Amino acid sequence: MSNYSYSRLSTYNQCPRKHSYMYEEKIYTDGNEYLILGDLFHQCIDRACKGEDLTPVFNDYEAKVMVGQLSTESGLLEEVFKEYLAYYDMSSEEVIESEKRIEEEWEDGDIFSGVVDRLINKDGLIILRDTKTTLKPLKYTPNQVKYNAQLLTYCDMVQTNLHIKVDAYEIDEVRLAKLQPVPLNQNGKPSADKNKLGLVRYEDYYNKLAEMGLDTAPEYQAVLDYLEKRGHPLFKRTQCQLLDSNMLDSNFKDLYDSYKGCKTGNKQRVRGPLCDYCPYTELCNLDFYNPTEEDREIIINKIKKSS
Ligand code: SF4
Structure with missing residues (x-):
């Protein structure tokens, strides 16, 4: 019996x-910064949904910054989460489930499980929401959401196990960064350089122009249009309606094929561009030469330490 996700x-x-390396030898590298930050932000949303105090999560974040486990700025989590709460009206939606773990029994007693971030009822529409945090600019396109295998898997699990029909699914992207004030040129006027406006809100830019009597100046209209279309620099929700149940069926078939492959114990290397970002590269290269257990242990400890 094994656990799958x-x-x-x-x-x-x-x-x-x-x-x-990851699931059989259990050489974990998952203590990295991105996962810790994602987990803390998820805890914030979960607590906010349940009306619980957020202070313990903010304190946990600050403690991790203090000991150097996180390299991000002090106060960042609280600032971004407060902005998130101000931007999205959580009172306008009913939370059906939050951080809901669903388990299914597959073959030979194997368990396939997943955690659904949020299941929401908004104006009668049941939405499955997956929150993804990043330190980089927001990136999801409608097609990346529409064909997102993880979301389709969770939609299927909700419908099968909770017997709730999902109408739509969405990725709720959150960029963990501090908003910036409007940058000014040497002449004291707001910069129109889009590269400098990545963390500037449309409202702040517009208000700055209005304050200077420049809000109708022709040279700023294209920038205003750009910022308005871009939306909030830290938050973006991309939603797709779940219209075709065949998509769930074919997604499940692909997933099940992977599961069957996984059960064979295949350990083949797939060399490619992803190797550059793989935390096991050194071990993988070493294993090519049939190393001793002692040599492997040295590299394994190094991997664990660096994570
Ligand atoms: S380095 Fe490449 S081939 Fe080796 S485990 Fe990582 S992804 Fe696979």
């Missing part, structure tokens, strides 16, 4: 060898 099968699809 979407991430596990996705890792197997990327590279069976990487899957073997």
Whole structure:
């Protein structure tokens, strides 16, 4: 009997060898900064949904910054989360489930499980919401959401196990960064350089122009249009309606094929561009030469330490 998840099968699809290091040898590298930040932000939303105090999560974040486990700025989590609450009206939606773990029994007693971030009822529409945090600019396109295998898997699990029909699914992207004030040129006027406006809100830019009597100046209209279309620099929700149940069926078939492959114990290397970002590269290269257990242990400890 084994435990499976979407991430596990996705890792197997990327590279069976990487899957073997991570899930069979259990050489964990998941203490990294991105995962910690994502987990803290998820805790904030979950607590806010339940009306609980957020202070313990903010304190946990500050403690991790203080000991150097996180390299981000002090106060960042609280600032971004407060902006999130101000931007999205949580009172306009009913939370059906938050951080809901769903388990299914597959073959030979194997368990496939997943955690659904949020299941929302908004104006009678049931939406499955997956929150993804990043330190980089927001990136999801409608097609990346529409064909997102993880979201389709969770929609299927909700419908099968909770017996709730999902109408739509969405990625709720959050950029963990501090908003910036409007940058000014040497002449004291707002910069119109889009490269400098990545963390500037439309409202702040417009208000600054209005304050200077420049809000109708022709040279700023294209920038205003750009900022308005771009939306909030830290938040973006991309939603797709779940219209075609065949998509769920074919997604499940792909997932099940990966599961069957995974069960064979295949440990083949898949060399490619992803190797450059793989935390096991050194071990993978070493294993090519049939190393001793002692040599492997040295590299494994190094991997664990660096995470
Ligand atoms: S370095 Fe490349 S081939 Fe080796 S485990 Fe990582 S992804 Fe797979």
